[in-house]
Amino acid sequence: xxxxxxxxxxxVWEGAIPLQIHLHESEVTTLPPPSPALILAPRIGxxxxxxxxxxxxxxxxxxxxxxxxxxxxxxxxxKWYLPTGVLFDILCAKPERPWNLTVHFRGYPGSILTPCESxxxxxxxxxxxxxxxxxxxxxxxxxxxNMSQSDQVELWNSVVNGNLEAFIRVSSKLKLGIGGDEFSDxxxxxxxPQSATETDNTGLVKTGRIPVRLYxxxxxxxFDDLEDAPHIDSxxxxxxxxxxxxxLGEEKSSTNEDISGAEVGDESRSPSEHGSNTGxxxxxxxxxxxxxxxxxxxxxxxxxxxRIQGIKPKLEIPFAWVVNNLINPEHFLHICVxxxxxEPITI
Amino acid sequence: MASxxxxxxxxxxxxxxxxxxxxxxxxxxxxxxxxxxFAKVIDxxxxxxxxxxxxVYVNSAFSPNPDxxxxxxxxxxxxxxxxxxxxxxxxxxx
Numbered sequence: 122x123x124x125x126x127x128x129x130x131x132x133v134w135e136g137a138i139p140l141q142i143h144l145h146e147s148e149v150t151t152l153p154p155p156s157p158a159l160i161l162a163p164r165i166g167x168x169x170x171x172x173x174x175x176x177x178x179x180x181x182x183x184x185x186x187x188x189x190x191x192x193x194x195x196x197x198x199x200k201w202y203l204p205t206g207v208l209f210d211i212l213c214a215k216p217e218r219p220w221n222l223t224v225h226f227r228g229y230p231g232s233i234l235t236p237c238e239s240x241x242x243x244x245x246x247x248x249x250x251x252x253x254x255x256x257x258x259x260x261x262x263x264x265x266x267n268m269s270q271s272d273q274v275e276l277w278n279s280v281v282n283g284n285l286e287a288f289i290r291v292s293s294k295l296k297l298g299i300g301g302d303e304f305s306d307x308x309x310x311x312x313x314p315q316s317a318t319e320t321d322n323t324g325l326v327k328t329g330r331i332p333v334r335l336y337x338x339x340x341x342x343x344f345d346d347l348e349d350a351p352h353i354d355s356x357x358x359x360x361x362x363x364x365x366x367x368x369l370g371e372e373k374s375s376t377n378e379d380i381s382g383a384e385v386g387d388e389s390r391s392p393s394e395h396g397s398n399t400g401x402x403x404x405x406x407x408x409x410x411x412x413x414x415x416x417x418x419x420x421x422x423x424x425x426x427x428r429i430q431g432i433k434p435k436l437e438i439p440f441a442w443v444v445n446n447l448i449n450p451e452h453f454l455h456i457c458v459x460x461x462x463x464e465p466i467t468i
Numbered sequence: 469m470a471s472x473x474x475x476x477x478x479x480x481x482x483x484x485x486x487x488x489x490x491x492x493x494x495x496x497x498x499x500x501x502x503x504x505x506f507a508k509v510i511d512x513x514x515x516x517x518x519x520x521x522x523x524v525y526v527n528s529a530f531s532p533n534p535d536x537x538x539x540x541x542x543x544x545x546x547x548x549x550x551x552x553x554x555x556x557x558x559x560x561x562x
Contacts, residue, residue, distance in 0.1 A: 202533060235507070235534050245531070252530035257544065262529045266561055363540040 124293065126285045129446035133430050134285040136164040138209045140171075141219040144179045145193075148226055151182040159219065163283045164206030164430060165449055167243050168192050168199060170281055175224060189229035189238070192222050197354055198230045201237045202246040204449055210428040210457040211336045211359060214350030233356070244277050247451055254332040254452035255297060257365045264295045280450045288450060297452050298445075330365040331444050332453045337362065340425075341464045347426070350459065366454075368441060426459035478502040480542040480551055482509060487528070487556040491517055497550070502539030506532050513555050525554045525561060 126134070142158040149155065158178040160171055172190050192199040194212055199222070209220055229236070237243065248265070255262040268276070272291050279287035337360040344350050353359060427433060430447045448454045479499040486492045493516060500508060510524050525531050526545050542551045554560070 200535070202535075246533065249531045249533070253532065256527070256529050266529075361535070361537075363536060363544065365544060 124286075124289050126289055127446055131285060133447060134163075134165060134283055134288075136206065136430065137161040138164060138205055139219040141221050142175055142178075142192075143221065143223050144182060145223050145225045147228075148179075148184055149182050150184050155179050155182045157221075158224075162205045164204065164209075165280065166205055166283065167201060167203075167247075168205055168208075169201050169237050169243050170240060176226075179224070179226070183226050186227055188226045191225050191229055191234060191237075193225065194220075194222055195352060195354070197356070198233045200234065200356070201243065202235070204455065206431055207334075207336065207455045207457065210431055210455075211338065212353055214426060214459060215347035216431075240281075247277065247280065248273070250451040250453060255295065257330050257332045258297050258452070264297070268295070292450075329368055331368055331440075333364060333366050334453050334455045335362040335364065336360070336455070336457045338457075338459045339462050340459060341462060343461060344425070350425075366440070368444070422463070423461045424458060425461050426457070428457045429454065478539060480538045480546070481549060482538070483550045483552050484509075484513065485552060485554045487525075487554045487560045488558065490522075490555055490557045493517075500538055502537065502542065504538050505534060506536045506538060506541060507534035509538070509553055510534055517555075519557060521557070523556045523559050525556075527552055528554050528561065530561070 125131075138161070140158075140160045140162050142160060144155055144157075146154075155178055158175050160174055162168065162171055169190065176188075176190075191201070194208075197212070199208055209216070213220065252262040252265045255265050272294070275287060276291045278284070279291065338353060338358060339360065340351050342351060429443060432447070434443060434447075444454055478501070480502050482498050482500055484493055484496045484498070498512075506524075510522065513522055513524060514520060523531065526541060529545075532541055538551065545551065
């Protein structure tokens with residue numbers, strides 16, 4: 122029976138950010154200036170893939186020259202290889218709808234952004250991330266390298282078009298699953314065996330490593346209202362950590378709380394914490410403080426915000442469910458975190 | 469590539485390996501600060517080989533994003549105390 126994905130996966134794949142895209146004023150050569158383009162950008166997609174839709178709004182207004190398209194949010198050039206949903210989750214503490222972005226067709230900031238000339242760059246980046254994920258999960262990426270040309274094309278197209286069924290059809294051959302999780306198993310056991318609406322959860326949680334990309338914005342000011350969260354004007358303000366998480370077997374099914382604590386604790390980049398599954402808020406605070414260089418005076422770090430696919434997951438949710446349902450098509454779990462770190466008092 | 473980072477910065481040993489018909493470097497082992505991005509390794513190779521177009525891989529498997537930190541790549545994919553980086557003039561593992 123054709124697998125159509127879990128309900129949660131469908132929500133994720135159908136999730137989109139409404140964008141209001143303005144042409145940068147330096148590139149407006151017509152009066153009146155062109156109206157902004159209103160586009161729904163798939164969360165799991167990438168901004169450069171929207172260019173064919175966007176360009177018609179602005180092409181008659183552009184100055185002469187060759188197109189080198191890039192996007193910017195409040196002055197920050199956007200890294201094109203990050204899924205749109207991730208950009209939104211980390212850069213907009215308070216979700217802005219529509220999300221106002223500026224598009225440029227000239228003057229590519231080569232010192233800040235790696236080149237992106239066409240959809241091929243995005244596809245290459247995607248396939249390599251998928252290989253990296255496969256390497257983390259299986260210890261090799263043979264499955265990806267042995268994909269037939271037509272399968273590779275179909276896989277990429279399913280991402281470009283947001284077609285979850287087509288994606289599952291091809292990706293299930295790649296053997297990148299971590300197995301079932303208790304949540305989904307309990308849900309599917311309530312239904313009749315014939316209505317297999319869940320993915321191929323076998324009911325066994327196999328041990329393995331989950332590819333994770335963690336984005337941490339450390340802030341020193343306190344804020345209660347997301348509106349007051351400090352604006353991110355440089356990529357230096359976001360710590361990006363590429364660190365897999367170990368999933369233990371049935372003896373210990375980790376919750377979100379354990380993982381998020383351990384992940385943020387990993388910010389200290391000490392090898393001994395690699396893959397750690399336990400972590401209380403206290404330990405997180407300690408490791409963060411060591412990392413920030415403040416030894417004894419401050420003792421608190423607080424997770425102000427944690428988002429996966431735009432969702433603030435309840436910390437009791439089994440991590441395996443999060444992985445099965447909230448990962449991106451390239452099989453990475455992207456986690457966006459705002460952490461408040463207390464500054465030591467200077468005497 | 470042997471710049472002067474602070475002595476507290478952790479260094480990673482990178483082993484550069486030629487693939488296909490790519491020229492072999494006289495010196496193939498280098499140390500680079502873990503806090504540097506993979507882009508630094510790519511740029512170094514480009515300069516050494518006088519080639520703009522290079523395909524650079526880790527463990528003959530995949531091409532990491534140039535923004536990745538060397539320390540993360542080493543932690544995740546290094547073995548025997550080094551990070552193996554393969555380079556080719558044409559796409560080796562497509």
